[in-house]
Amino acid sequence: MNRKSHIMALSLLASTVAFGAQAQNNSVTVVLSEELEIVEPCSATKSNVGRVLFQNISETVTEMDPKTGLQPRLAESWEDMGNGTWRFNLRQGVTFSDGSAMDAEDVAHSLKRMKSEAIACEIGAKFFGGIEITSNVVDPHTLDVTANPAQPILPMLMSTVTVTTSDTPMDKFVDHPIGTGPYTFDEYARGQHIKLSANPNYWGEQPTVQSATYVFRSDSSVRAAMVAAGEADIAPNIALQDASDPAMDFSYPNSETVFLRLEHAYPPLNDRRVREALNLAVDREAFVGTILANGTLLATGITPPSTVGYDHDLKPYAYDPERAKALLAEAKADGVPVDAEITLIGRINNFANVLETMEALHAMYQDVGFNMKLEMVEVAEWLERYAKPFPADRGPEIIEAQHDNANGDPVFSMYFKYHSEGQQSGLTDPKVDALIAEATAATGDARAAKWSELFGYIHEEVIADVMLFHMVGFSRVNDRLDFAPTIRTNSELQLSQIEFK
Template sequence: MTIRQLVAAAAVALGLQVGAVQAQTLVVCSEASPDFLNPQFTGQNTAFDVAAQIYDRLVATERGGSQIIPSLAESWTISDDGLAYTFKLRTGVTWHASKAFTPTRAFNADDVVFSFQRMFDENHPYHKVGGSNYQFFNEIVRPSLKAIEKVDDQTVRLVLSRPYAPLLSALSVEPMSILSAEYADAMMKAKTAEQVNLAPIGTGPFSLLAYQKDATIRFRAVPDHWTKTVGNRDRMALVNDLIFVITPDASVRYAKVKSGECQIARYPNPGDLPAMRADPNLTLLSGSIADQSFLAFNQQKKPFDDKRVREALVYATNIPAIVEAVYQGTGKQAAAIIPPSLWSHDEDLKPRPYDPEKAKALLKEAGLPDGFKTTLWAIPVVRAYMPNGRRAAEMIQADWARIGVQAEIQSYEWGEYLKRGRAGDHEVGMFGYTWDYPDPSQILLSGWHCDGVKSGANRARWCNKEFSDLLTKANTITDQAERTKMFRRMQEIWQDDVAGLFFANAQAFTPVTKNVKDYKIHFFGGQPFVGVSLTK
């Protein structure tokens, strides 16, 4: 089915004429299918993008910015000792309905308690439904959470075991979405509990209509969404229908946005940017993002447990050439674990230079004078932090061959790639992250803390006690100057121990057709499509 046919189908479903509804249907060419429809189980933006339409959280990040704003919680107070966060919940918020479920009540404190307890309590009946790897919650929220309390129907309290400076920011991210307790109870009684994960019911601005893996995701605007009562146009669904068309090839996404088959194309090829700028029918939006793009050396596998080997591979990789060929002016070589767009970035750290002779000497010192064989995973989808994983892998493969390291390039479908990466199947893997909330600790906690080794989020399986202890301590204090000193030291430790190999800090670009109004690139969490309209 073509995109125009999809739009026509949406019109028929609404009982409207095709011509009348086309201006009210926003089509987005996205890069990959979500690995989960329940965002509690994932840390990937492909899933966050879907969840951002369906679900709400207690708090949110302003669209296109970094300010934390009210959402399902209309206000909150924090105790003087920083150990109790009390949220006053919004009234009159309705749940979506489906063929299998019709809600009988509005959102209330029971839903918040259910959503947290499911992740927090290993004995909760829903804890293991669909899996129990609540990655974001376990790494970011659980370590400081003591209890979730219902004060009354419209008030909940989070009690902490220790102060946690980034908590409010963390609560804005899609894995902290609020799910319906009533829906869960109904599905459990019907012995179809898994439906809570597979057929999501939320309070978000769009409800899910249909999902065909690797093809399309269709959403419909919720006509009585609570934001309309509040009167915040920036957070309202302003189109009737929203369609994600899964289009893995960036060149095809570009062709579709040029032809008007979609109005927004995510993650363009850097090489296409000049043509996009010159196209009178397109607007090319851009902005700096907080990101990491790196090679993870799996330190649970030899010889990558040897720092000399890791350092040799860093010296052997011509990163400036990769940045020039792959990023094509959209990225700058990275050295620090915290990107320049976030506070506490250490601008004094410099990347190791390209030096094949030094690399050979380090391999010889490590007892590998003739090199070795390994596998090198190439990321299979275009991301803002890695525009062309295959091309980058081919260049790395050629660089390493010059020092005797034979790397076989491997890749998988995106969901399988993520699954195998969490399991630690890789020897050397290409991975990346974007910050989901504006605090430096997030990706450090999920991607590089010792606790992440067990969960699989720490792709390098790198565990440095000083680094992890500093990170844990930094999140118990609120003094930003003191936290900055700690984050600076962490960046030094990471670079000295060669925890991984960084590529570049990137700029994000999105081409949109001229009839798209008020689209904003969102840099933290999933991309919302509220506040966006289409002119005729």
């Protein structure tokens, strides 16, 4: 080989190595605490599903940014047409990952599908419960959406609506999501990994991250160690005790509220004194700085303190085991079957140290005299017990849950958690139903006042649930990434926001 040929060969080899290194460096591995039971876009607001799909595969009509508020996404602009109708002007030149063009018919179909009774779409039940939605296609890129009752924050509600193609089935979930997002859904090998890659036909800027692999490890220490060793790039959720490296670990208020949902239909949980005793039996402050992080807030409502109408004058129930015992004795004397066995249900890997949290709660309840057993279940079984239709002949159950609301308004929480027809409500109370309707339709100070009234009624009068904690999250991020977790990281991890150092 002559000198010129030798130099050319070396140059070609160097280019090949550089290209391979660049391809590898443009990929990330995300290690998650639990698998996805579904990959359905209309349930992408569920935290475990949203970490993969939301705004990566499936984009929304509008977008809520924690720093700047409501922003355009698939709709470039919107206007109030009156009488509950808003007009959305859709972005042109957008295609789905299957090559089809997105238009107003796709958005109209997505709105209809999320409310379909044939499937239980999380978004429809969560955010549009009790609301009738109708659409009118004005032209291929203009859609009028009418809400009944009228929704003054309908553009904000549309930040939850993931758009799918108009031929997406109305009666079953999809197993290979097609979206307009910056990534395509390539592979789900259950028990092993999920793979995404950059969408070459994305309407927006091409992201720096060109591919992503999601793997699943239930042990927090394992997830943290994988990032430290370079086997993974991000662990969105690790436990307090594993967040030991200031160079890689981030803490942040994560908009999640942990609580115990009480089933009011079954004795003894249908007695207010028993529900009060359940609240008084918990030493909430003992969890902070031990099992849970310093900075964890004691909760009096299901949404973070930053939401509209959160009642900051409400006080968490004080730890008073003697009063709890007295209330149980009083109820028993009146014939309430306080000795009936209650099942306390926790969700495995729902948050870091969830098992330790549930074991501590179980012990506190036993200490004041409750006859209670603890069951820790996987997410699929947990959903069967947590969402309607509830299992028949289930008996008295208390279900641990973690609810995320980073959108700034209780409308994203209250209907499906507390309305009599709410998909995850254990409560039937006409006053609660009326207050939800009034708050949802109100604006400005009147809206805040109605939500505040509802928070007080649920916490003080009904004692609907056992409110526990507004959480602090911990994430570990490999030093090669330029990425800082936010309030949304536990439920939404946009790969397009990640850069490399």
